Amino acid sequence: MIAIISAMNIENEAILALCHDVKEKTIGNKKFYEAVLGDEKVICCLSGCGKVNATISTTLLLEHFPVDAILNIGTAGGLKEDENVLDCVISTSVVEHDFDTSALDGEAGKGAFFEADPLLVNTAKTVAEEMKIAYHVGLIASGDQFISHDEQISKILNDFPESLCSEMEAGGIAHCAAHYGVPFVVIRSLSDIAVKEGNEMDFEEYAKKASERSAQFCEKCVARYVKK
Template sequence: MTGIICAMESELQAVLEHMIEEKTRQVGQVRIHYGMLDGKKVAACLSGVGKVNAAMATTILCQDPEIERIVNVGVAGGLKEEQSVGDLVISDEVAQADFDTSPIDGEAGIGLVFKVDEGLVEKACLAAHSLNIPYRIGGVATQDLFMSREEDYKKLLGRFPESACSEMEGGAVAQVATAFNKPFLVLRTLSDVAVHNDNPLEFSEFAKMASRQAANVIRAFCALI
């Protein structure tokens, strides 16, 4: 069974629209929806925004012995000039970009990086190709920060220049899934691009569209599992 974690209600609803729901289970504030997505068993839940919320939801899912893999799906901000709203980022590594113990550990204390299961990356690429969605394999940078200032962008890219997108949950999902020995994948559809001048307008207008596209990708992905 695939565990699917969404940060925002629009992201979860876009997935649930295509699910045949069989049951729900409430653990604390996390409601897990069990059912079938394109013929495959899934468990989908809303984590809420931010790393602590994502870590709690991932921990709950990972304690279910039927969950074989974790997929964190949703929207993110692109970090490259050549990217466009609607593009897909398929993670090959995920970084806790705002983790910083460098005053005592030097450069080794900047960021926690987690490698993504190569088999899941391959299936995600096949899913994107089948939907004819532009995609990039790259790093996902996680911070408890919605980047809106130029200095935020410069700081992140100075430390993690290969990052393809920035968001607020993937690093926590990666760290918890790794601790439970569950393979994981982070999929992000771009709702805005940090280096575009109309960035705030892009997010408000395209977040729902990006959520729907992310749901289509997870459907195609699950069909390949």
């Protein structure tokens, strides 16, 4: 069974709208939805905001359901000038950019890294190409901070210059998936590009477009991954 973890309720609802045989189950005040997407069984849930909430959701998910792989979808802020709003970022790895034990461990103590599953990464790339979605593949920076100030952006890019985007949940999900030995990939739609001007979109308009597209993306990813 593939788990689909969404960052926003609108994303979760868009996926469930494509599903049938939906069964809701509440565990530890978190709601999980067993369903059939296309021809495949999936389990859907919300991550909650921030790495700790995301870790709680992922732990409950992996402890109570037979999960073979995790797709994590959501929104991020872009960190590269060649990116545009509604572009897709596919993780090869995730770094917790606010994890820092450098006072004890030196530079090696900056960041906690987790590698995405190559098969899931390639599946996501194939689907993005099929759907004609502009995409970028690489490092996603994750931390318990909404990144909006120049000094925050500069710190991330100074510490982890390969970062393509920043967001708040992937680190917890990736950390938890690695602990349980479950393959994962993080897929983020870009709502803004921090290093460019004139790239804004009304968030409600963005969220509707991104959520509907993400749901279709997930359906295609699940079908392709299961067949491989």
